[in-house]
Amino acid sequence: MSNLTLEDIAKQAGVSRSTVSRVVNDDPNVSEGVRNKVQELILSTGYHPHAAARSLASQHSKMIGLVLPRTVSSFFIDPYLPRLTQGVAQACNLHNLTLSLFILATREDEERIFPRVSSQGLLDGIIVQTAHKGDKLINRLINSGFPVIVAGRPFNTSGVSYIDVDNIQAACQAVNYLIQLGYSRIATITGMINSTAGIDRLEGYKKAINDQGWRIEPGLIAEGDFTELSGYEAMRQLLPLNPDAVFTASDTMAVGAIRMVKEAGLRVPQDVAFVGFDDLPVASLSDIKLTTVRQPIFRFGAQAVATLIDLIENGIKPSRRIIMETELIIRESCGGSLRKREKSSNLVMQS
Amino acid sequence: MSNLTLEDIAKQAGVSRSTVSRVVNDDPNVSEGVRNKVQELILSTGYHPHAAARSLASQHSKMIGLVLPRTVSSFFIDPYLPRLTQGVAQACNLHNLTLSLFILATREDEERIFPRVSSQGLLDGIIVQTAHKGDKLINRLINSGFPVIVAGRPFNTSGVSYIDVDNIQAACQAVNYLIQLGYSRIATITGMINSTAGIDRLEGYKKAINDQGWRIEPGLIAEGDFTELSGYEAMRQLLPLNPDAVFTASDTMAVGAIRMVKEAGLRVPQDVAFVGFDDLPVASLSDIKLTTVRQPIFRFGAQAVATLIDLIENGIKPSRRIIMETELIIRESCGGSLRKREKSSNLVMQS
DNA sequence: GTGAAAGCGCTAACAG
DNA sequence: CTGTTAGCGCTTTCAC
Numbered sequence: 001m002s003n004l005t006l007e008d009i010a011k012q013a014g015v016s017r018s019t020v021s022r023v024v025n026d027d028p029n030v031s032e033g034v035r036n037k038v039q040e041l042i043l044s045t046g047y048h049p050h051a052a053a054r055s056l057a058s059q060h061s062k063m064i065g066l067v068l069p070r071t072v073s074s075f076f077i078d079p080y081l082p083r084l085t086q087g088v089a090q091a092c093n094l095h096n097l098t099l100s101l102f103i104l105a106t107r108e109d110e111e112r113i114f115p116r117v118s119s120q121g122l123l124d125g126i127i128v129q130t131a132h133k134g135d136k137l138i139n140r141l142i143n144s145g146f147p148v149i150v151a152g153r154p155f156n157t158s159g160v161s162y163i164d165v166d167n168i169q170a171a172c173q174a175v176n177y178l179i180q181l182g183y184s185r186i187a188t189i190t191g192m193i194n195s196t197a198g199i200d201r202l203e204g205y206k207k208a209i210n211d212q213g214w215r216i217e218p219g220l221i222a223e224g225d226f227t228e229l230s231g232y233e234a235m236r237q238l239l240p241l242n243p244d245a246v247f248t249a250s251d252t253m254a255v256g257a258i259r260m261v262k263e264a265g266l267r268v269p270q271d272v273a274f275v276g277f278d279d280l281p282v283a284s285l286s287d288i289k290l291t292t293v294r295q296p297i298f299r300f301g302a303q304a305v306a307t308l309i310d311l312i313e314n315g316i317k318p319s320r321r322i323i324m325e326t327e328l329i330i331r332e333s334c335g336g337s338l339r340k341r342e343k344s345s346n347l348v349m350q351s
Numbered sequence: 352m353s354n355l356t357l358e359d360i361a362k363q364a365g366v367s368r369s370t371v372s373r374v375v376n377d378d379p380n381v382s383e384g385v386r387n388k389v390q391e392l393i394l395s396t397g398y399h400p401h402a403a404a405r406s407l408a409s410q411h412s413k414m415i416g417l418v419l420p421r422t423v424s425s426f427f428i429d430p431y432l433p434r435l436t437q438g439v440a441q442a443c444n445l446h447n448l449t450l451s452l453f454i455l456a457t458r459e460d461e462e463r464i465f466p467r468v469s470s471q472g473l474l475d476g477i478i479v480q481t482a483h484k485g486d487k488l489i490n491r492l493i494n495s496g497f498p499v500i501v502a503g504r505p506f507n508t509s510g511v512s513y514i515d516v517d518n519i520q521a522a523c524q525a526v527n528y529l530i531q532l533g534y535s536r537i538a539t540i541t542g543m544i545n546s547t548a549g550i551d552r553l554e555g556y557k558k559a560i561n562d563q564g565w566r567i568e569p570g571l572i573a574e575g576d577f578t579e580l581s582g583y584e585a586m587r588q589l590l591p592l593n594p595d596a597v598f599t600a601s602d603t604m605a606v607g608a609i610r611m612v613k614e615a616g617l618r619v620p621q622d623v624a625f626v627g628f629d630d631l632p633v634a635s636l637s638d639i640k641l642t643t644v645r646q647p648i649f650r651f652g653a654q655a656v657a658t659l660i661d662l663i664e665n666g667i668k669p670s671r672r673i674i675m676e677t678e679l680i681i682r683e684s685c686g687g688s689l690r691k692r693e694k695s696s697n698l699v700m701q702s
Numbered sequence: 703g704t705g706a707a708a709g710c711g712c713t714a715a716c717a718g
Numbered sequence: 719c720t721g722t723t724a725g726c727g728c729t730t731t732c733a734c
Contacts, residue, residue, distance in 0.1 A: 003471065005711055005712085006712065007711075016720065016722075017711090017721085017722095018720070018721060018722080019719090019720060021714090022720090024712095029719055030719070031720090034720085048470040048471060049471075049711080049712070050407070050471045050711050050712070051406075051472040051473035052403045052406035052407040052473070053403075053407050053710065053711035053712040053713090055406075055712090056401070056403040056407050056710090056712070056726045057711075057712040057713040057714080057725080057726050058712075058713055058714085061403060063451075066452075079430070081433075082430075082432075082433040085436075085452070086454055089452055089453070089454035090454065090456050090460075093453075093463060096467075098451055098467060098473070099451060099452050100414075100449055100452070101417075101436070101450050101451070101452040102444075102450075103436075103437055104444075105437070105440075105441050105444070106444075109444045112444060113444070116447075116449060118399065119400065119401070119402050120354065120399060120402065120727090121401040121403035121405075121726090121727080122449070229636070256636075259636075259637075259638060263638075281579075285579050285580070285610075286610075287613070287614075356726095356727055357727065357729095358727075366704075366705085367706075368706095368727090369705060369730080370703085370705075372729060373703095373704090375728095376729085380703055381703070382704090401726085403728090404710090404728040404729090405728055406710090407710045407712085407728070408709080408710055408727075408728040408730080409710085409728075409729055472710090472711080
């Protein structure tokens with residue numbers, strides 16, 4: 001492309017650099033005539049401002065970063081992160097921001113990334129996906145004083161802005177639904193217990209059971225790690241205990257668990273009913289239509305960007321906390337279809 | 352973080368800006384003693400060079416862009432693009448490049464993105480996923496004189512550097528495998544016929560059939576669009592014609608087609624055999640282990656980055672063409688298991 | 703091996 | 719409304 005500068009355009013238009021700068025930046029203080037002439041020139045020459053020069057002079061880059069830490073359910077196996085990424089990317093398009101993506105695959109990546117992400121003049125703010133317990137990255141980022149929003153509640157929330165769904169109440173609602181349908185030996189396959197989502201969804205399961213005055217049976221709780229395979233293996237453990245229903249902390253694990261149930265010669269939902277979590281495409285496409293908790297992953301990304309912009313423009317204090325709503329989507333994997341949909345309460349609070 | 356500048360470090364170290372710049376950039380022309388003192392100071396103060404200032408002065412940003420145009424099989428449904436993205440992201444980590452991701456979801460995005468992507472001083476080069484026929488973006492990018500590498504052969508290849516797999520030969524090999532197993536009414540479910548991958552895989556199917564001296568039966572060719580649902584629907588069309596085997600142009604479509612076959616009360620592979628394309632996780636995880644053509648998606652991303660770096664450092668001419676190898680992975684969906692793996696020929700050429 | 707000096711292309715007061 | 723003047727923080731000749 002052209003290597004034109006502001007100066008070139010200014011000369012050709014017979015005005016000063018500042019004037020051209022003003023029309024480029026939509027500054028109202030330019031007369032109609034001059035503005036038109038300059039705009040025309042910009043169009044006809046194909047001039048684009050130099051991004052680096054602009055960043056340097058204006059002290060902001062109009063770029064934000066999305067940092068995805070290492071997870072067991074890696075980027076390309078579980079569709080969660082791709083969807084989040086797309087939600088964020090589209091929101092960036094809308095706001096005319098450029099998105100930088102940092103996928104941390106190895107331990108070395110984690111070290112290497114930090115200087116890059118936190119180097120001055122590159123990013124205006126950062127969205128970072130919550131990570132496992134003990135992960136240092138988020139706190140290093142927060143401590144750097146950078147505008148940061150965490151996607152998913154982090155372990156240490158003091159002074160950090162984050163956005164999450166209410167996993168406890170969503171899981172509780174899902175299990176309650178099973179209870180209302182008359183199931184009474186309800187098992188759960190958890191997510192990783194070193195992730196807040198894993199912990200909270202288990203918490204919701206326990207709450208629903210306790211609310212009935214029932215005893216929590218440890219055998220009915222099998223730990224998974226959000227992957228298909230872990231669901232399959234967890235179900236193998238659960239089967240001898242004859243659960244009549246299972247709440248899985250992700251749809252992907254439900255798929256694995258159902259595979260195991262079928263291999264054991266049992267039917268879904270007649271022998272074992274299922275409720276999943278996420279509402280991924282697989283939930284409605286597989287032969288068993290899965291009842292599941294729908295997360296608004298897509299809007300989640302958009303909201304993360306919006307909140308980050310807020311942090312950038314209005315300061316990082318006080319920290320913001322956004323809780324987004326979930327929906328229980330009733331399909332066929334539980335037998336009954338008492339109701340069509342149940343909305344969770346919608347919470348948006350600031351602290 | 353610190354808002355230290357080169358100047359600050361220089362002052363504290365009692366040297367000039369240039370010297371500090373030299374140690375930051377690993378210039379050999381610095382005495383051991385000075386270098387150590389400065390490096391220590393950099394470490395202890397937590398100084399990081401200002402990215403924008405550096406880009407402006409050095410005329411390169413160490414950033415590359417990955418542009419993903421609109422596709423039917425959108426970013427979060429088909430795992431292909433996420434995997435490609437991860438491959439590219441990891442290669443960027445390795446080369447200390449920053450990755451900017453542009454996901455084009457709407458027509459407006461396409462318009463908005465171009466000025467951003469091609470603005471000077473932002474990106475050193477661009478990887479763009481090949482798009483449907485008639486897409487203008489790739490050519491606009493190429494014409495801008497920017498270093499660009501296309502992932503997947505574009506429709507117009509003149510003067511463009513791209514990287515692809517040999518879809519024709521891979522598809523042909525897959526169908527030949529079915530033929531060798533004794534299947535004779537072999538159908539195919541194609542990808543979108545306005546994509547080069549869709550066209551080439553169909554071409555490979557036809558070639559294999561023709562090579563046998565068989566007649567191509569138009570009814571045995573059903574068009575899909577790479578999605579699960581389209582595979583399901585295409586299989587519905589195919590079923591009345593009693594194919595004994597089907598080559599699908601993607602694993603995702605194979606999953607849909609198999610779902611239809613089962614709903615029709617038929618068995619895989621006894622009644623209908625399947626070969627897919629991609630070797631996505633679903634191929635090995637579903638109850639039917641899918642024989643499929645494995646694409647090296649991950650290394651594909653790494654190779655794209657390597658080639659882009661070549662274009663950036665050594666000029667965009669002559670255009671580079673990289674063809675990566677595929678492998679036929681034999682599993683259970685075809686009944687037989689004559690061989691374990693077949694490697695395709697490996698081609699790497701330049702033009 | 704080191705420093706001085708001149709920009710890179712833009713924004714942002716500040717005058718007028 | 720417009721132009722002038724300083725920088726933004728770094729790299730990069732060019733002398734010494």
